[in-house]
Amino acid sequence: MKIPRKTLPFIGIIFLAFIVLLFSIWDIIYHEQWLERIIALYGILIILTLLFLVSKEKKKPVVKKNVDEFEKSLKGKLHHFKCPSCGGIFAIKKSKHDNKKPFTLTCPDCGTTGTIPSKPSQIIEEIPEKKSINKNFKCETCGEWIMIWAEGANLVSDIHVFSCPYCGTKQDMHRT
Numbered sequence: 001m002k003i004p005r006k007t008l009p010f011i012g013i014i015f016l017a018f019i020v021l022l023f024s025i026w027d028i029i030y031h032e033q034w035l036e037r038i039i040a041l042y043g044i045l046i047i048l049t050l051l052f053l054v055s056k057e058k059k060k061p062v063v064k065k066n067v068d069e070f071e072k073s074l075k076g077k078l079h080h081f082k083c084p085s086c087g088g089i090f091a092i093k094k095s096k097h098d099n100k101k102p103f104t105l106t107c108p109d110c111g112t113t114g115t116i117p118s119k120p121s122q123i124i125e126e127i128p129e130k131k132s133i134n135k136n137f138k139c140e141t142c143g144e145w146i147m148i149w150a151e152g153a154n155l156v157s158d159i160h161v162f163s164c165p166y167c168g169t170k171q172d173m174h175r176t
Contacts, residue, residue, distance in 0.1 A: 009052050017045055034052070080151065086110035091131075093147040101168035105161045108132070108150040137173035139164040145176065 003011065020041045027034040079092045088109025102117045134149040144166040148159065161173040 003061060013045065013048055016048070020045060080153075081116060083107040083109055083112060084114065085112040089151040091149055091151055093134075101163070101165055103161065103163045103165040103168075105148070106156070106159050108135075108148055108155045108159055111156045111158060113162075115133060135159055136176040137161045139167060139173050139176050140171070141169040142167035146173070 009086040020038065022033060024038050026032065043153070059118060068115050080089060080091065082089050086107060086109050088107060090108045102115055104113060104115045106113050130151070132150040132155045134147045135155060136145055142164060144164065146161065146165065148161070149155065159175075163170045164173060
């Protein structure tokens with residue numbers, strides 16, 4: 001069984017709490033006079049737990065690079081993008097309105113966070129024939145939606161769109 005990396009600090013805190021509990025029981029049974037040390041250990045556990053919880057709060061994505069856009073054709077009103085990190089190509093279907101605002105999302109191929117500017121530079125690339133299944137996202141503010149899929153690859157499991165390309169609202173778009 002593989003333990004996700006995100007849960008390792010939580011497991012470490014639980015392990016430390018168990019050890020401090022054992023020291024507390026030992027002190028109670030054998031009267032070792034460890035009260036100050038045990039209180040200090042509980043204080044450290046509380047501080048570590050608070051730091052862990054604060055670090056788990058939703059952080060704004062770190063924007064690494066702008067994503068280049070190209071369009072093979074306007075058929076289907078597709079915007080195609082190339083990830084600057086992995087070189088993967090992905091597509092976003094336009095909704096009722098054209099992309100007017102820059103928006104931030106994770107690459108469907110590698111999961112890297114990037115920003116697509118409102119007027120991205122155009123490049124020419126070959127679009128792979130194989131397509132992944134698509135994921136739909138809807139903005140809770142303006143009601144617009146976008147459809148994203150990877151070209152020539154499978155989607156990563158954890159795709160996020162951190163802001164709406166139509167109204168510019170800086171909140172996660174809801175996956176539909």
